[in-house]
Amino acid sequence: MKFFRLLWVFTWKQALCCLFPGIIFISLALTKLVEIPFIARYDLLLIICLVTQIVLIKFRLETWDELKVIMIFHVIGLGLEIYKVHMGSWSYPEPGLMKLFGVPLYSGFMYSSVASYICQAWKRFDLNMTNWPNIWLVSSLCIAIYANFFTHHFMMDFRWILIILVLLLFRKTYVYFKVSATQLKMPLSFSFLC
Known part of the structure; x- marks a missing residue:
């Protein structure tokens, strides 16, 4: 019985750690399936990422210090994405207003979601x-x-x-x-x- 209780707590804590990455991946999937009129998909993804961060801070699921780490990962990730796109490894062909050197600004959040998970896991476990x-x-x-x-x-x-x-x-x-x-x-x- 203790094993299942620990497994439940472990799973619940992992789910909390994965809030930001989970929201990003769900948003990537949903925005691919459902087209929202009047806004480019990449711009919508950026808004979703920004709103998610605001909500996580507001409800104290992330701290300001954690947000600083997340934003450092975002900047580094955006730089890595710009390099990879420049080298032809992949591309972001869809339209969007919020792009830098052909890379949508939301893409850095895919890297920062890893930072979010690390910060959350370090704290919760x-x-x-x-x-x-x-x-x-x-x-x-x-x-x-x-x-x-x-x-x-x-x-x-x-x-x-x-x-x-x-x-x-x-x-x-x-x-x-x-x-x-x-x-x-x-x-x-x-x-x-x-």
Whole structure:
């Protein structure tokens, strides 16, 4: 019985953590199926993202500090999208007023929804980690991952090698999290695979 109670609490907390990402993905699907007259889909998605953030702040589901992190991810994500569109990886062919270099402004929110999830999970599950690898190794691997994002257009794509290196580097790292009053743990590498 305790297992099912913990599973319910865990699932409920995960759902709360996924509010912003969930709203974005549902909005992407619905706006693809249902056309709203007088407003371009990309502009409507931007409005939905902005209103969602306002509502989450108003009802204290996110804090102002979390919003700062989310907006940093938004700016970085928008920059990454601009680069990928410029390199021809994909495009945003639909019309829209709120575009920057051919990329709709809502697209950065897809990245910031990841930041929202991370902030929410850290808070709701009281996350802690043990056996964190050497900071120089972690930093070097992060730089290599971002470099590969840009350079794989010109040279070999090292994505699979980098994934293996991430799993190896964090193989001894455990993440501890609380569900109700029960503290649980799992290998961080396993969480990357989930």
